[in-house]
Amino acid sequence: xxxxxxxxxxxxWLLLLPAAVLLAAFTYYPAIAxxxxxxxxxxxxxxxSIFVGLDNYQAMVQDPIFWRALDNNILYSMSTIPxxxxxxxxxxxxxxxxxxGRPFLRMAxxxxxxxxxIAVANIWVFFYVPGYGLVDQVLGLFGxxxxxxxxxxxxxxxxxxxxxVWKDAGFFMIFYLAALQQIPPQLREAAALEGAGRWxxxxxxxxxxxxxxxxxxxxxxxxNSFRLVDHIIVMTRGGPDNATALLLFYIYQVGFKFWDTAYxxxxxxxxxxxxxMLALGQFLFLDRRIHYQ
Amino acid sequence: MxxxxxxxxxxxxxxTFGAWFLAILWILPLAYALWAxxxxxxxxxxxxxxxxxxxxxxxxxxxxxPFARYFLNTFLLVTMILGAQLVLCTLAAYAFARFTFAGxxxxxxxxxxxxMIMPDVxxxxxxxxxxxxxxxxxxxxxxxxxxxxAFGIFLLRQTFKTVPRELDEAARVEGAGPLQVLxxxxxxxxxxxxxxxxxxxxxxxxxxxxxxxxxxxxxNTRPLTVGLQIFASSDQGIDWSVITAATLMTSAPLLIAFxxxxxxxxxxxMRAGIx
Amino acid sequence: MRCLKSRWLAxxxxxxxxxxxxxxxxxxxxxSFYYPVAVGGPITKIIDGYAAEFEKExxxxxxxxxxxxxxxxxxxxxxxxxKSGEPPDIAVLLSTDMFTLIDEGAITSIDGxxxxxxxxxxxxxxxxAFMANSRTSGKTWGVPFQRSTVVMFWNKAAFKAAGLNPDxxxxxxxxxxxxxxxxxxxxxxxxxxxxxxxxxxxxxxYWLFQGLTTANGVQLMNQAGTxxxxxxxxxxxxxxxxxxxxxxxKIQPPGTIEWGTTPKDFFEGKTAIMWTSTGxxxxxxxxxxxxxxxxxxxxxxxxxxxTGGGNFYLFKKMTPEQRAAALKFVKWMTTPERAADWGxxxxxxxxxxxxxxxxxxxxxxxxFPAAAVARDQLKYAVAxxxxxxxxxxxxxxxxxxxxxxxxxxxPEQAMKDAQQEANRILRPYR
Numbered sequence: 001x002x003x004x005x006x007x008x009x010x011x012x013w014l015l016l017l018p019a020a021v022l023l024a025a026f027t028y029y030p031a032i033a034x035x036x037x038x039x040x041x042x043x044x045x046x047x048x049s050i051f052v053g054l055d056n057y058q059a060m061v062q063d064p065i066f067w068r069a070l071d072n073n074i075l076y077s078m079s080t081i082p083x084x085x086x087x088x089x090x091x092x093x094x095x096x097x098x099x100x101g102r103p104f105l106r107m108a109x110x111x112x113x114x115x116x117x118i119a120v121a122n123i124w125v126f127f128y129v130p131g132y133g134l135v136d137q138v139l140g141l142f143g144x145x146x147x148x149x150x151x152x153x154x155x156x157x158x159x160x161x162x163x164x165v166w167k168d169a170g171f172f173m174i175f176y177l178a179a180l181q182q183i184p185p186q187l188r189e190a191a192a193l194e195g196a197g198r199w200x201x202x203x204x205x206x207x208x209x210x211x212x213x214x215x216x217x218x219x220x221x222x223x224n225s226f227r228l229v230d231h232i233i234v235m236t237r238g239g240p241d242n243a244t245a246l247l248l249f250y251i252y253q254v255g256f257k258f259w260d261t262a263y264x265x266x267x268x269x270x271x272x273x274x275x276x277m278l279a280l281g282q283f284l285f286l287d288r289r290i291h292y293q
Numbered sequence: 294m295x296x297x298x299x300x301x302x303x304x305x306x307x308x309t310f311g312a313w314f315l316a317i318l319w320i321l322p323l324a325y326a327l328w329a330x331x332x333x334x335x336x337x338x339x340x341x342x343x344x345x346x347x348x349x350x351x352x353x354x355x356x357x358x359p360f361a362r363y364f365l366n367t368f369l370l371v372t373m374i375l376g377a378q379l380v381l382c383t384l385a386a387y388a389f390a391r392f393t394f395a396g397x398x399x400x401x402x403x404x405x406x407x408x409m410i411m412p413d414v415x416x417x418x419x420x421x422x423x424x425x426x427x428x429x430x431x432x433x434x435x436x437x438x439x440x441x442x443a444f445g446i447f448l449l450r451q452t453f454k455t456v457p458r459e460l461d462e463a464a465r466v467e468g469a470g471p472l473q474v475l476x477x478x479x480x481x482x483x484x485x486x487x488x489x490x491x492x493x494x495x496x497x498x499x500x501x502x503x504x505x506x507x508x509x510x511x512x513n514t515r516p517l518t519v520g521l522q523i524f525a526s527s528d529q530g531i532d533w534s535v536i537t538a539a540t541l542m543t544s545a546p547l548l549i550a551f552x553x554x555x556x557x558x559x560x561x562x563m564r565a566g567i568x
Numbered sequence: 569m570r571c572l573k574s575r576w577l578a579x580x581x582x583x584x585x586x587x588x589x590x591x592x593x594x595x596x597x598x599x600s601f602y603y604p605v606a607v608g609g610p611i612t613k614i615i616d617g618y619a620a621e622f623e624k625e626x627x628x629x630x631x632x633x634x635x636x637x638x639x640x641x642x643x644x645x646x647x648x649x650x651k652s653g654e655p656p657d658i659a660v661l662l663s664t665d666m667f668t669l670i671d672e673g674a675i676t677s678i679d680g681x682x683x684x685x686x687x688x689x690x691x692x693x694x695x696x697a698f699m700a701n702s703r704t705s706g707k708t709w710g711v712p713f714q715r716s717t718v719v720m721f722w723n724k725a726a727f728k729a730a731g732l733n734p735d736x737x738x739x740x741x742x743x744x745x746x747x748x749x750x751x752x753x754x755x756x757x758x759x760x761x762x763x764x765x766x767x768x769x770x771x772x773x774y775w776l777f778q779g780l781t782t783a784n785g786v787q788l789m790n791q792a793g794t795x796x797x798x799x800x801x802x803x804x805x806x807x808x809x810x811x812x813x814x815x816x817x818k819i820q821p822p823g824t825i826e827w828g829t830t831p832k833d834f835f836e837g838k839t840a841i842m843w844t845s846t847g848x849x850x851x852x853x854x855x856x857x858x859x860x861x862x863x864x865x866x867x868x869x870x871x872x873x874x875t876g877g878g879n880f881y882l883f884k885k886m887t888p889e890q891r892a893a894a895l896k897f898v899k900w901m902t903t904p905e906r907a908a909d910w911g912x913x914x915x916x917x918x919x920x921x922x923x924x925x926x927x928x929x930x931x932x933x934x935x936f937p938a939a940a941v942a943r944d945q946l947k948y949a950v951a952x953x954x955x956x957x958x959x960x961x962x963x964x965x966x967x968x969x970x971x972x973x974x975x976x977x978x979p980e981q982a983m984k985d986a987q988q989e990a991n992r993i994l995r996p997y998r
Contacts, residue, residue, distance in 0.1 A: 005393075011471050012394030019385035020400070022441035027407050030418030037418070044671065050431075065967075087315075094312040099315065107555060108316035114547040116500035118518045119540035123322045126533050129829050130821055131761075131838045132338045134325065134376050145759040151770070151823035153974045167318065219408055227413045230502045239770055240824040241970040248414060248503075255417045256507055256644065257959045264417045271414050279409040282403075334855055338836055356610045359635070429648055510634055510645030522638065527605045528716070528847035531828040535608070 037265035056266040068242045069250040077225035082162045084221050087169040092176030109170040121234035124163050154241040160244055163231050179213040197255045221279055247271050326537040337533040350538035359512050363520040370432050370516055371498045386449030387475050403442050412438035430514050435505045436553040445490055452483045489563040517543040588946050595759055597893040598630040602659040604642040607847045614913055624899050628749045629893045650674045655883040658894050663701035663879045664954035667793045677707040681895050693920045697875050701949035710879030711898050712919040716846045717942050717949055718779045718873045720865055725826050725858040726840035737863035744866045748819030751840040764819035765841040770933040771827040774953050774962050776843055779865045780806040782872025793955040794997045799987035807979035811972050824970050846942040849915040862938035864945040871948035917942045956997040964989035
């Protein structure tokens with residue numbers, strides 16, 4: 001290897017080093033340590049941690065709350081992700097066009113992004129209060145009865161899904177908007193000349209061109225559906241009867257309320273495995289259109 | 294658009310209506326926050342036009358917890374994180390974009406992995422690491438896991454790759470070293486990306502809750518979001534007047550900055566051209 | 569960094585301090601004191617004021633009062649600080665955290681510190697109901713400070729409108745149901761505009777549930793914190809009554825009822841009666857736009873309510889001087905005058921009978937008789953549910969209660985499952 005090439009290698013690694021150290025310390029090490037810890041017991045008082053093999057996993061398989069949280073999380077992700085992306089795209093298309101009151105629309109769609117979830121969740125609690133809450137007040141105008149939105153096992157999770165979609169759609173809209181701005185206007189003009197309808201144009205031209213953005217947004221939406229549990233802490237604390245417990249919320253509860261760190265690590269392994277699977281799927285199947293070169 | 298408007302005015306009107314309807318839904322929580330914050334509690338669920346105005350809620354929110362200190366903590370936190378992110382991500386992105394080195398592809402894939410396996414889900418282990426390092430309940434502990442951001446590295450790498458090689462080479466011919474090239478050529482060209490990324494980072498960490506909740510436990514380190522929790526976990530139930538006042542108070546800097554720089558913000562995102 | 573450094577420094581500083589202490593006896597003592605805030609109002613100011621006043625009266629002792637967040641935050645902070653070798657000296661934590669703190673070996677029992685007869689008399693001066701959560705296996709671990717209990721608030725205007733005596737709250741379960749039928753307002757379509765009663769069932773449903781089980785003459789756990797009795801018939805019966813309020817009698821909203829919104833429901837006239845903490849007294853007094861009353865929880869087999877709230881705990885790692893100073897501070901904070909003042913300012917129940925004999929408290933009660941109801945109910949009060957691995961056991965019960973209330977399990981099944989889970993959790997402690 002020539003000295004010049006060696007120098008490039010060295011420079012490359014030196015530049016990467018600071019970030020690599022932090023990534024190793026706070027992402028790769030904890031990810032691996034989580035897996036290791038899941039094979040040990042939680043130290044308590046005078047009792048030290050001992051190797052317990054698969055005991056934690058066995059306990060997990062028998063833990064109905066874990067299964068409930070997993071089911072809830074899958075349902076939650078499967079609803080929030082498509083809804084958020086579809087709305088974000090719709091908002092972007094609107095705000096990109098010559099619609100009346102565009103600045104207001106843009107601001108309205110985006111504000112949820114800058115408000116802290118922990119605070120707005122309390123406002124959403126008000127919206128959902130049975131009787132005098134905003135939702136019921138509005139429904140009441142149409143003569144509909146009051147409903148205990150958050151206190152009912154069948155509606156509580158849906159309520160949280162709405163909050164999550166509300167929080168993220170405007171953020172993703174910005175990415176779509178940026179991408180839409182880069183589609184050359186000539187394309188549209190040409191299509192219009194050929195008599196292509198708007199929907200046809202969107203389906204055949206715009207949407208495919210937006211594909212890379214959609215993938216980017218998709219990753220973020222997937223992550224957020226597993227990452228953000230602030231609203232659960234405020235709005236339902238996982239209730240009623242675990243109907244709104246998501247995986248990360250349950251991990252938080254086990255790790256920092258029950259102080260059972262080993263079991264929390266075991267639950268984290270499942271979450272990591274889920275995320276890794278999704279990442280793999282993304283790299284292998286969906287990613288053919290983007291080449292990170 | 295022209296085709297649509299001339300072809301179907303009704304459809305266009307319907308669309309405008311739809312857009313406005315959604316926008317109003319989206320702004321509703323903020324609108325409600327404004328309403329409840331400036332009226333006495335008795336009116337927090339009653340929307341009548343002659344409700345008396347008051348600033349008392351803000352005063353009550355302010356005294357309920359040491360918010361001045363929390364503001365300082367949050368400010369220190371987001372500044373520290375953003376500063377570190379900008380430096381670390383710039384260096385790493387530069388390495389990925391313009392240097393060939395052994396293991397680059399693997400390293401890049403590993404970085405991308407952090408997009409999925411983010412620090413937020415590793416709270417249990419990271420807490421133990423921080424406690425081993427003696428960093429529990431310090432502001433750096435809140436920030437450390439986020440400083441090497443895969444998102445930032447990815448964004449900047451994509452941008453740096455679009456910089457024409459000729460500019461790079463021209464600078465080198467003039468005798469600039471790798472770091473000088475980075476500072477003189479790449480960084481200035483990536484300004485919109487920096488702005489967009491900076492805004493995302495600031496709003497993310499200004500509003501981040503779960504990890505700070507876990508890792509801090511005193512007034513001297515707790516950020517605003519964790520301070521806000523005091524209103525959510527009280528024996529007395531939720532007092533929306535105070536909580537909305539506190540919400541507005543704590544997110545005011547971001548909200549105002551966003552309203553003032555809305556145009557620039559969105560434009561820098563557009564120029565950033567995330568693909 | 570700070571922690572590491574002080575860990576190294578601690579032995580050195582300790583050694584130096586001992587040398588200094590032996591040469592000059594009047595060395596200053598510093599005490600760190602963690603406390604939570606769980607009610608509205610300028611609590612931090614009041615505590616800081618107390619600390620300053622105490623320091624003035626006791627030169628040589630410095631109190632470092634640290635507001636640590638919610639109860640949960642305060643426990644987490646105290647335990648992590650303890651594990652890293654620098655525990656606080658004094659902390660106010662939930663009375664139910666007692667077993668957790670003992671299991672971690674973090675706290676010292678109070679009895680050992682009491683030297684004089686006056687000290688011993690002081691520990692006997694609290695309401696016995698509050699001591700129930702402060703003692704186990706013959707030792708006292710906590711000193712009552714900000715304590716509460718469950719009471720019933722009723723809307724007198726709503727009672728009047730329903731043709732009931734506005735000054736008489738339902739005194740028994742049967743009366744609650746009977747009055748409830750009159751208090752529930754339905755329109756022609758069956759939509760309810762006013763419910764009769766709300767017993768909140770989120771956050772800590774077990775606590776309100778104890779208001780029912782105690783009245784039904786049954787305890788939920790033993791004093792050693794190793795057994796629970798969730799599946800006893802009387803417990804199931806109590807839960808059945810709670811469920812029936814919504815399902816059979818239809819006088820309570822169906823589903824779980826959010827703790828945080830119950831007071832507002834009451835102010836808005838959505839419910840004529842609410843069960844809630846005495847910690848809400850000041851809040852209701854300020855915000856209810858109608859005349860209201862405060863009553864003891866209705867009786868069934870007997871009366872009863874759990875106590876709640878926080879105790880002072882003393883942590884182990886203190887020097888004898890610190891320990892003496894800490895005891896002095898805790899005693900100072902719980903004098904009749906202070907207990908009365910704290911109760912008046914916050915709405916907590918003044919923790920000892922003689923506090924109610926102070927002029928300030930007498931005047932307060934004369935102007936606001938409702939304040940004394942919680943005190944009178946203490947005669948019938950029992951310890952709040954607290955066991956080893958408390959959070960987990962409590963969650964098992966909470967989940968069961970919520971499952972029954974939202975109709976996914978029968979009360980019997982729900983309590984059977986909860987008991988099974990509690991048995992599994994508590995087995996290692998038996």
